[in-house]
Amino acid sequence: MTTYPLEVNRLTVAYQKKPVLNSVSFQIPSGKLIGVLGPNGAGKSTLLKAVLGLIPKVEGDVSIFGRPYREQRKSVGYVPQRESVDWDFPTNALDVVMMGRYGHLGWFRRPGAKERDIAMECLGKVGMADYAGRQISQLSGGQQQRVFLARALAQSANLYFMDEPFAGVDATTEKAIIQLLHELKDQGKTVMVVHHDLSTVQEYFDHILLLNGELVAAGPTKDIFTPNHLQKTYGGRIAMLQDFAAVPAGQV
Amino acid sequence: MADFWIILTGTLVAATCGVLGCFLVLRKMAMVGDAISHSVLPGIAIAFLISGSRDSILMLAGAAVLGLITVFLIQSLQNGGLQSDASIGIVFTALFAIGVILISRNAAHIDLDLDCVLFGEIAYVQWDTLIINGYDMGPAAVWLLGGTLLVVLIVIGLFYKQFKLCAFDPALAAAVGIPVALFHYLLMGLVSLSTVASFESVGAILVVGMLIVPASTAYLLTDRLSVMLIYSVLIGAASSIGGYYAAKWLDASIAGSMITVAGLLFVLAFVFSPLHGLVARYHKRRSLKAASA
Numbered sequence: 064m065t066t067y068p069l070e071v072n073r074l075t076v077a078y079q080k081k082p083v084l085n086s087v088s089f090q091i092p093s094g095k096l097i098g099v100l101g102p103n104g105a106g107k108s109t110l111l112k113a114v115l116g117l118i119p120k121v122e123g124d125v126s127i128f129g130r131p132y133r134e135q136r137k138s139v140g141y142v143p144q145r146e147s148v149d150w151d152f153p154t155n156a157l158d159v160v161m162m163g164r165y166g167h168l169g170w171f172r173r174p175g176a177k178e179r180d181i182a183m184e185c186l187g188k189v190g191m192a193d194y195a196g197r198q199i200s201q202l203s204g205g206q207q208q209r210v211f212l213a214r215a216l217a218q219s220a221n222l223y224f225m226d227e228p229f230a231g232v233d234a235t236t237e238k239a240i241i242q243l244l245h246e247l248k249d250q251g252k253t254v255m256v257v258h259h260d261l262s263t264v265q266e267y268f269d270h271i272l273l274l275n276g277e278l279v280a281a282g283p284t285k286d287i288f289t290p291n292h293l294q295k296t297y298g299g300r301i302a303m304l305q306d307f308a309a310v311p312a313g314q315v
Numbered sequence: 316m317a318d319f320w321i322i323l324t325g326t327l328v329a330a331t332c333g334v335l336g337c338f339l340v341l342r343k344m345a346m347v348g349d350a351i352s353h354s355v356l357p358g359i360a361i362a363f364l365i366s367g368s369r370d371s372i373l374m375l376a377g378a379a380v381l382g383l384i385t386v387f388l389i390q391s392l393q394n395g396g397l398q399s400d401a402s403i404g405i406v407f408t409a410l411f412a413i414g415v416i417l418i419s420r421n422a423a424h425i426d427l428d429l430d431c432v433l434f435g436e437i438a439y440v441q442w443d444t445l446i447i448n449g450y451d452m453g454p455a456a457v458w459l460l461g462g463t464l465l466v467v468l469i470v471i472g473l474f475y476k477q478f479k480l481c482a483f484d485p486a487l488a489a490a491v492g493i494p495v496a497l498f499h500y501l502l503m504g505l506v507s508l509s510t511v512a513s514f515e516s517v518g519a520i521l522v523v524g525m526l527i528v529p530a531s532t533a534y535l536l537t538d539r540l541s542v543m544l545i546y547s548v549l550i551g552a553a554s555s556i557g558g559y560y561a562a563k564w565l566d567a568s569i570a571g572s573m574i575t576v577a578g579l580l581f582v583l584a585f586v587f588s589p590l591h592g593l594v595a596r597y598h599k600r601r602s603l604k605a606a607s608a
Contacts, residue, residue: 115490141490148484153540165476166491198538
């Protein structure tokens with residue numbers, strides 16, 4: 064039996080009794096880039112947070128490489144939404160990336176030279192080595208996002224969760240991020256990305272999950288990214304969405 | 316000798332509060348510090364009523380418990396759907412009021428003065444000495460505050476990375492397995508402890524000034540958390556020393572003068588800080604304009 068990087072069974076999550084995710088079940092394949100799509104309020108971020116145990120679930124099981132998340136923390140990397148932190152915090156880029164190592168340090172060990180080296184290497188991978196000593200509020204939105212990615216790389220995980228890494232970044236950063244995602248994939252890692260821009264879905268992702276409070280569909284992008292499924296996910300409101308699915312990848 | 320003890324007491328208060336204040340400011344919880352400092356009052360009163368003495372250890376325990384209850388109640392109201400500032404306002408005024416009733420009802424036959432609780436009397440600190448085996452060990456408050464500072468430094472020192480990550484990015488902290496709630500309550504417990512250890516000298520109201528003002532000043536002066544902690548302690552100490560001499564000169568409340576000096580230092584940093592000050596920002600804008608013209 065193969066173990067999936069992530070297997071979710073009948074996951075239900077509610078905020079103050081209002082259900083956000085209703086009995087969602089799926090598995091994601093190993094070594095792929097996976098997009099999580101759906102309208103606002105569909106529960107995309109909630110899904111990531113529930114999987115990571117950041118918010119309580121009403122019911123359901125989550126297993127990561129066949130075991131509960133608690134036992135697999137070190138094989139999981141997480142990139143929260145950029146707006147979720149205060150970028151005026153008194154710290155610099157290198158220091159933020161070193162935070163990615165904290166989970167590996169245990170209770171009492173302090174980050175040292177080894178963590179610094181790893182963090183510098185990760186900053187280099189996202190093209191931010193020159194900004195290591197820069198106060199984080201002085202970085203542009205795209206640079207901040209890259210620092211967050213470098214921090215996730217520093218977690219040296221096998222499965223990554225990224226919450227809207229492309230939100231509010233310029234074209235250069237978007238290209239850099241997608242290149243990085245492909246490098247991760249080539250190393251056999253699995254990356255699950257909450258995504259908004261339907262025009263790039265076919266280009267970026269091997270596999271998608273369509274969410275709308277419930278799981279509408281999941282599977283390889285070419286099978287799932289169809290007008291019919293998008294209609295079900297987004298409702299009739301956005302008829303033009305169907306155009307995306309009608310055009311083959313690469314021509315959008 | 317009186318000068319020395321008063322300044323030492325003030326500096327110990329400033330150091331303890333300065334360290335914790337940085338984390339409160341960064342977590343945008345300054346007003347929670349305010350709430351705790353007020354709502355420990357019933358804890359102090361109850362501990363006093365039970366023991367009938369100003370036995371500091373019991374008061375510390377009573378106040379620490381009340382501090383944690385305060386934080387817990389604020390959290391519960393928030394989770395129940397109330398705005399966070401309203402939750403803080405409700406919990407701390409209600410608990411503080413209970414404390415006022417407890418103290419005023421029993422004021423006739425107990426030696427706990429409401430004014431002293433609210434505003435502190437750092438000048439009296441030197442008379443209340445700790446005597447062990449007949450040896451005069453110096454003011455009890457100094458020992459109490461010194462012990463509290465030691466506890467704060469040990470806890471923050473051991474778990475610096477956890478406190479830092481919980482302040483910057485609690486979601487990642489939780490994801491990598493740091494017990495965020497535990498560290499939240501640990502911080503709140505430390506704030507309660509230092510509040511009550513400080514209240515005798517600076518009072519329940521002015522201790523908020525020591526928690527928030529030096530930390531906010533330090534925030535304006537640096538871009539590194541570790542440096543901010545050190546600056547905060549130094550600024551607090553400078554406020555204590557400057558405040559003491561200002562009070563002597565003006566013949567006014569010592570605690571009041573200390574916080575006033577802290578306030579003045581804040582204004583100086585706000586205007587002249589090379590990183591975030593008004594003047595620096597003005598010059599930056601001017602030079603940008605000149606460059607684009």
